Amino acid sequence: MTIRSWDIFCTVIDNYGDIGVCWRLARQLAQEHGHAVRLWVDDLASFARLAPEIDPAAPRQRLAGVEIRRWDPNPGAPFDAVAPHDAVIEAFACHLPEPFLAGMAAAERKPAWINLEYLSAEAWVSEHHAMSSPHPRLPLMKYFFFPGFAHGTGGLLRESLLGAQRDAFLSSPAAHATLWHRLGVDPIAGALRVSLFAYANPALPALLEQWRDGATPIQCLIPQGLAARQIGEWFGAPAPVQAGASFHAGNLTAQIIPFVRQEHYDELLWACDINFVRGEDSCVRGHWAARPLIWHIYPQSDDAHHVKLDAWLERFGRSGVAPQASHALTQFSHAWNGYGTAPDWASLHAQLLALTSAMDRWQRQLQHLGDLAANLVAFCENRVK
Incomplete structure (x- = not known):
């Protein structure tokens, strides 16, 4: 047919x-x-x-x-x-x-x-x-x-030219500058860059505290939405929090960015060191970005999302990830999704290099x-x- x-x-x-x-x-x-x-x-x-x-x-x-x-x-x-x-x-x-x-x-x-x-x-x-x-x-x-x-x-889902587009973006300072101008962001030299797209999350305040008090400067970019609202509340900002708002405490700088079209969201993922994603579409795009990702899976009342998250963590862990890196990702992901202790950012941060290599290798496997x-x-x- x-x-x-x-x-x-x-x-x-x-x-x-x-x-x-x-x-x-x-x-x-x-x-x-x-x-x-x-x-x-x-x-x-x-x-x-x-x-x-x-x-x-x-x-x-x-x-x-x-x-x-x-x-x-x-x-x-x-x-x-x-x-x-x-x-x-x-x-x-x-x-x-x-x-x-x-x-x-x-x-x-x-x-x-x-x-x-x-x-x-x-x-x-x-x-x-x-x-x-x-x-x-x-x-x-x-x-x-x-x-x-x-x-x-x-x-x-993966467009045929996606890999070439990603490579072209990563090699182009002008493309980076265009992205930051579009988002209204001034990159902070030496900071770890994080994109955070998530549902409202009880674990977020503890993570913000760890970023604020940690030794590494963090520049967190949050699209307008549920997580941006929660971050604004944590900083004591009046609602609603608008795109362009910027907050600073300790070693944490949090910036609210516009909710962007799909193509520009890819560029944001490519430009960050670690990506917090939610649901299905942004999770898949996070894979193709070849960066460590934390998946805030869509919550279900019977906790079926825990089974789905663990299945993904186990499958990724079997793809050649170093055991320490796999363990840190699993523990953090459990906390982020509400069935673990408070998120341990220090342990995850220590494994970011290993997780970056593992994610790049795994997304190549997924292309097959x-x-x-x-x-x-x-x-x-x-x-x-």
């Missing part, structure tokens, strides 16, 4: 993670594969934080080669009749509108139907990847597609899995009839 066009349905759950993945995938399918892509999004205001050209009030618009449609995912909500494309992705188990499902079933050539799942390093992902599930009423077959860190999964977009295209063309 030749695939040349896609419908991607997305509901925005935690503000940016879901739409971040879908927008990145949609752009790659359009720009690298030359396919027609129609991206359905329920929350265009959140989308506009990642792509400022988006008009939150427009029901239909086009950007970066992708047609963008607003939709209402509530059961029974009105949905305009459109002919489904060759492949249909319901991202992260959102439910397709019934009129659209009926159109898929009525099509002479049934679309390839993919449920794009959340990223996980757990062993069962390889076992369930590419499994099929027939619709209970309609002549349609849905396939489950899992991103992952191992063979037998869909791999990770192929990228998620290309793997999706191949799966739909070779497996779905």
Whole structure:
């Protein structure tokens, strides 16, 4: 089955993670594969934080080669009749509108139907990847597609030119200067540079105290959002904390930066010595930055996120990381995600060089899995009839 066009349905759950993945995938399918892509999004205001050209009030618009449609995912909500494309992705188990499902079933050539799942390093992902599930009423077959860190999964999203773009940025003082100007940041000579993108975190005050009282100057760059609000409160600043605000205490300088579009977020990760990331999209970009990362995994009420975090830590630890470095990362990550003691920055800091080498080596290994977009295209063309 030749695939040349896609419908991607997305509901925005935690503000940016879901739409971040879908927008990145949609752009790659359009720009690298030359396919027609129609991206359905329920929350265009959140989308506009990642792509400022988006008009939150427009029901239909086009950007970066992708047609963008607003939709209402509530059961029974009105949905305009459109002919489904060759492949249909319901991202992260959102439910397709019934009129659209009926159109898929009525099509002479049934679309390839993919449920794009959340990223996980757990062993069962390889076992369930590419499994099929027939619709209970309609002549349609849905396939489950899992991103992952191992063979037998869909791999990770990665644009074909990303490595070259990173190398070009790292070798260009002008590109660095442009980034800092865009963010309103003056780099501090000799400081360890940290990007911090996180959910509200009870462990953050203890970390800020350690940075303040430590021997190493820390320049922490925090995009506007939950963590920025928490840092402002810690420094006693009046709310709301705006981009451009800068706070200083001891050896810690914390600067609030604008929430940037995806491409510029990559540059921020490349320019920092260690990156605190959250959710799925920023975690994957943190891997390709080849810098040590601390993952604030999306919290779940039954603590299932602890299992997912430990699966990632274990898999990374088996990739050739020095035992002391792996231990320091695990202990710190546990504390950062709420099931360990207070974060031990000194132990983690002592292993940053080893972790940098290990992350660079591991991201090279991950490239051998192929990228998620290309793997999706191949799966739909070779497996779905």
